[in-house]
Amino acid sequence: KSCTLTLNGVKPDQWIKLNPGQVGFYRVQYSSAMLELLLPVIRDNSLPPRDRLGLQSDLFALCRAGLVSGPDVLKVVEAFSKET
Numbered sequence: 001k002s003c004t005l006t007l008n009g010v011k012p013d014q015w016i017k018l019n020p021g022q023v024g025f026y027r028v029q030y031s032s033a034m035l036e037l038l039l040p041v042i043r044d045n046s047l048p049p050r051d052r053l054g055l056q057s058d059l060f061a062l063c064r065a066g067l068v069s070g071p072d073v074l075k076v077v078e079a080f081s082k083e084t
Contacts, residue, residue, distance in 0.1 A: 013037070017047065022054035029062050032072055042079040056080070 010016055015037035018028045030038070038055065041047040047055075059076055062068040 015041065017051055017055070019054065020051060021048070022050050027058045027061055028055075029058070029067060032069075035072055035076060039075065039079045042076065043082065045082070052080070052083075 005018070007016065015034060017038070019026065038047070042052055042055070045052075056076065059068055059073050063070060063073045
């Protein structure tokens with residue numbers, strides 16, 4: 001099953017992380033534009049570790065299922081270059 005969620009009040013230049021803390025057992029598919037907005041908070045580690053890992057896990061799973069493009073995944077992986 002899938003569900004599309006539309007959030008009102010989020011400006012085009014604002015990012016939002018769904019499933020904070022990875023407490024829900026579901027995958028989140030972000031648009032390419034939203035992934036671009038998330039890159040800086042991945043790079044500077046201001047997104048909590050559990051959320052960074054969850055985002056990466058969701059992307060890999062969705063890419064394997066053919067639902068997310070490889071280039072989008074690679075952009076996000078590159079953002080983890082300073083991860084320790």
